Amino acid sequence: MRRHRFGLQLACVAITLFFGVPLYLIALAAFSSRESLDRFPLPLLPTDLSAETITTFLGSTGVVGGYLNSLMVGLSTVVLALVIGVPAGYALARHAFRGRDPYQLFLLLTRALPIVVLSVPLARIFLQTGLYDTTYAVTLLHTALALPTTVLITSAVFVGVPREHEEAAQVFGASPARAFARVVLPQALPGIAAVAMFTFVLSWNEVLGATILTLNQRTLPAHVLTTLSDSPLAYRFAGGLALILPAIVFVAVMRRYLLNMWGTTLR
Amino acid sequence: MKLRGPLLLIAPSLIFLTALFAWPLVAGLSQANGADIRRMLDDAYFWPAARNTALLIVVLIPLQFALAIAMALLLRARPRFAGVYFYIWVIPLAISDLAAGLVWLAVFTDRGYLNSALSQLHIEGYAWLSYQHPVTMFLAVVVAELWRSTSLVFVIVVAGMQSIPRDYDEAAAVFGANYWQRLRKVILPQLRPSLQVALILRTILALETFAVAQALTGRNMPLLVGETYQWYAVLQNPNVATAIALVILAVSLLAAFGYLRALRS
Numbered sequence: 344m345r346r347h348r349f350g351l352q353l354a355c356v357a358i359t360l361f362f363g364v365p366l367y368l369i370a371l372a373a374f375s376s377r378e379s380l381d382r383f384p385l386p387l388l389p390t391d392l393s394a395e396t397i398t399t400f401l402g403s404t405g406v407v408g409g410y411l412n413s414l415m416v417g418l419s420t421v422v423l424a425l426v427i428g429v430p431a432g433y434a435l436a437r438h439a440f441r442g443r444d445p446y447q448l449f450l451l452l453t454r455a456l457p458i459v460v461l462s463v464p465l466a467r468i469f470l471q472t473g474l475y476d477t478t479y480a481v482t483l484l485h486t487a488l489a490l491p492t493t494v495l496i497t498s499a500v501f502v503g504v505p506r507e508h509e510e511a512a513q514v515f516g517a518s519p520a521r522a523f524a525r526v527v528l529p530q531a532l533p534g535i536a537a538v539a540m541f542t543f544v545l546s547w548n549e550v551l552g553a554t555i556l557t558l559n560q561r562t563l564p565a566h567v568l569t570t571l572s573d574s575p576l577a578y579r580f581a582g583g584l585a586l587i588l589p590a591i592v593f594v595a596v597m598r599r600y601l602l603n604m605w606g607t608t609l610r
Numbered sequence: 611m612k613l614r615g616p617l618l619l620i621a622p623s624l625i626f627l628t629a630l631f632a633w634p635l636v637a638g639l640s641q642a643n644g645a646d647i648r649r650m651l652d653d654a655y656f657w658p659a660a661r662n663t664a665l666l667i668v669v670l671i672p673l674q675f676a677l678a679i680a681m682a683l684l685l686r687a688r689p690r691f692a693g694v695y696f697y698i699w700v701i702p703l704a705i706s707d708l709a710a711g712l713v714w715l716a717v718f719t720d721r722g723y724l725n726s727a728l729s730q731l732h733i734e735g736y737a738w739l740s741y742q743h744p745v746t747m748f749l750a751v752v753v754a755e756l757w758r759s760t761s762l763v764f765v766i767v768v769a770g771m772q773s774i775p776r777d778y779d780e781a782a783a784v785f786g787a788n789y790w791q792r793l794r795k796v797i798l799p800q801l802r803p804s805l806q807v808a809l810i811l812r813t814i815l816a817l818e819t820f821a822v823a824q825a826l827t828g829r830n831m832p833l834l835v836g837e838t839y840q841w842y843a844v845l846q847n848p849n850v851a852t853a854i855a856l857v858i859l860a861v862s863l864l865a866a867f868g869y870l871r872a873l874r875s
Contacts, residue, residue: 351689358681359698365757366701368723369713384726427622434619446620453627455811455866457818460838460855461631463848464638487630490623548706550821551835555842564708568821569843572828576719579825583712590704598697601765 366587373397373584377577400581409566410585413547415478416562420485420546421539424493427486429535432497433523437506454491458484462555469556480556485546492545493538500534501527537600544593548586635859642853650853655840659832662823666751666833667816671809674756678763678808679801682771683793703761710758711825715739718750718826741830751831754822759815763808770804771797814865817858834858 372380376393379386400406435443462484469475474483504527512522553565561569567582574582594601650656681699685692702710717723718738725735738746774797782792798805820836829840834854842851 348689351684351687354680355684355689355691355695358677358684359695362702362757362761363698365713365717369716372716372723383721384729385721385723387723387727387730427626430619431623434616438616438619440616442617446624449624449627452866453631455814455862456631457814457835457858457862458631459818460835460858460862461634461638463838463842463851463855464634464641465630466842467641467848468634468637483630487627490627494623544704548704548709550706550708551818551839554839564706564821567712568708568824571825576715579712580716583709583716586709587705587713590706590709591701593704594697594701598700601700601703 369583372580380577396577397581400578405566409561409563412478412560413562416481417543417546419482421542423486424489424542428490428493429497431494433501435498436501450491458488459552462552466555476558476560478560481553484552489542489545496538500531504530540597547589638852642849646849646853650850655832659834659837663834670752670755674760678760678767681764682767700761702758705758708821710754711822714754715825747827747831750826751823766804766808770801774800810865810868814862
């Protein structure tokens with residue numbers, strides 16, 4: 344039994360190293376000076392830390408703009424996806440209506456298809472409508488990507504709020520809208536916050552569509568991708584870390600919700 | 611409740627998705643004509659890209675399912691520090707394939723961390739990402755994708771495992787089944803629905819892989835979605851880009867129908 348526990352820990356540590364060491368190395372690379380990145384062999388321990396590489400990256404053209412665009416697109420996507428998705432999620436959770444099953448199938452189908460590959464024809468449509476190269480265009484695409492998941496997760500969140508509470512409020516004279524706003528929403532809020540985080544990360548990470556739909560209004564990943572081939576290694580490492588940081592915050596905040604979220608929506 | 615009928619509640623999402631899905635699809639179908647498709651098929655990069663994409667799916671997915679199931683089983687055995695392990699193992703869930711490519715670029719590049727570590731062990735370095743070494747180049751992409759996308763499968767499998775009552779497993783143990791027998795006859799069969807969903811979801815997502823390869827190898831290891839990007843952004847030919855996009859869409863559609871059938875059964 345003792346040897347068994349030891350083997351278990353050993354395997355867990357090995358897997359943790361596989362996932363953790365690359366994260367350590369990219370942070371190390373991004374916080375090394377350019378001169379120490381030119382050295383070989385590279386130091387494997389943080390002996391020579393400097394903010395030079397990361398500040399050069401942040402100071403280069405397009406990076407701050409990219410950050411702001413990514414933030415804009417991410418937040419607008421969250422708002423739009425919630426405005427459109429929460430009512431639909433509520434309807435799925437509370438009503439048995441005709442067309443419910445086809446609607447759910449439709450959601451699954453759109454989620455399963457790579458909507459991103461439709462970016463190329465979408466770019467032409469946006470060119471004609473004057474939306475091309477705006478953050479709005481990217482927001483629309485990202486909302487379409489996120490919406491099926493938003494609806495499915497919010498419906499799972501609303502299923503978790505007891506129907507009796509809502510009915511009790513209505514018995515005591517609250518209108519349906521008021522019962523929803525004062526009784527259901529407060530209980531559903533943590534779950535909806537989780538959905539919002541999830542949507543934001545999806546938008547933050549999306550590269551291809553954002554690259555195709557913009558020229559100057561690049562999001563950060565789109566900017567990093569398009570400048571990849573003619574930028575020095577130090578710049579790429581700093582870009583890698585800049586893209587990852589929100590992910591680490593996301594997972595730290597979302598750890599409690601992760602299993603529920605994926606568990607309920609993917610089965 | 612008659613005031614806000616459920617159809618009214620789902621209508622905005624229905625309209626929105628149809629507009630952003632059906633409209634470009636129809637526009638795309640009319641945009642790519644026979645000449646574009648011929649040009650796509652004649653391009654020197656198309657077939658290697660198709661082959662690489664297929665090869666990536668065939669090599670990556672079995673590996674990552676084996677790893678994800680092993681990881682879930684390890685946590686099921688309730689090791690100490692399970693919370694810490696879980697936290698680190700799910701971090702890649704929120705990392706994009708572009709970022710994953712850049713992370714592993716720091717490891718595999720000629721003067722990167724892997725060769726640095728090797729040189730400290732007095733082993734000569736190797737040009738892992740050179741186009742002269744297609745095998746290690748491919749493996750580097752596989753490792754980076756394994757690192758990034760296994761956590762999705764892992765979370766689905768863990769969620770699936772939570773719904774398996776421990777009693778079954780314990781009953782089998784009481785009747786003398788060893789670990790492998792319990793795994794094969796009790797745990798894996800009950801995980802089947804979760805595994806099916808994860809499999810099809812991952813297949814569709816793997817079809818869309820491109821930024822990892824772009825960051826690690828440039829165009830030395832072409833993938834289908836990467837070719838869409840090349841034709842659109844670099845070669846400025848949206849029609850051929852659309853043709854490739856429609857190929858990817860058709861293959862995904864096949865996988866998606868598999869997905870839906872799996873969900874219904």
